[in-house]
Amino acid sequence: MILTNALRSKPVYPMNVLNNKPYSHYLNLRGVKCPLNYVKTKLFLDKIDANDYLYLTVDAGEATESVIKSIETDGNKLIKLEPNHEFNLLTIQKLH
Numbered sequence: 001m002i003l004t005n006a007l008r009s010k011p012v013y014p015m016n017v018l019n020n021k022p023y024s025h026y027l028n029l030r031g032v033k034c035p036l037n038y039v040k041t042k043l044f045l046d047k048i049d050a051n052d053y054l055y056l057t058v059d060a061g062e063a064t065e066s067v068i069k070s071i072e073t074d075g076n077k078l079i080k081l082e083p084n085h086e087f088n089l090l091t092i093q094k095l096h
Helices: 036-047 062-073
Strands: 026-028 053-059 077-083 087-093
Touching: 026 036, 036 053, 036 062, 053 062, 062 077, 062 087
Parallel strands: 026 053
Antiparallel strands: 053 087, 077 087
C-alpha cells in the first residue's frame, strides 16, 4: 500500500527509521474494528520473512493496544510507536 501526499503527484512511501529506506511492508488498518485489526496484522506477518519490518497504521486507543499486546504475545517485537491525532504508526519486527 502506498501513501500519497496531497502536495505531490508522486507516491510517498513510509520510511524505515532504522535504515532510512522505504518500508517493503506496509499495512493500513485505520477504520478496522477489533479483533479484525489484529487478525489482519497476524495474517500479514505470516506472509513476510523473519526479521522483516512491518509499518502499520491502526486507530488510536483499544485497536492499538490490542495489536501491540497480541504481536508481543506471538513473539514479535514492537520497534516504534508513533502517536498521531486519530491513529498510531507502529513499526513491528517479525522475529520468527
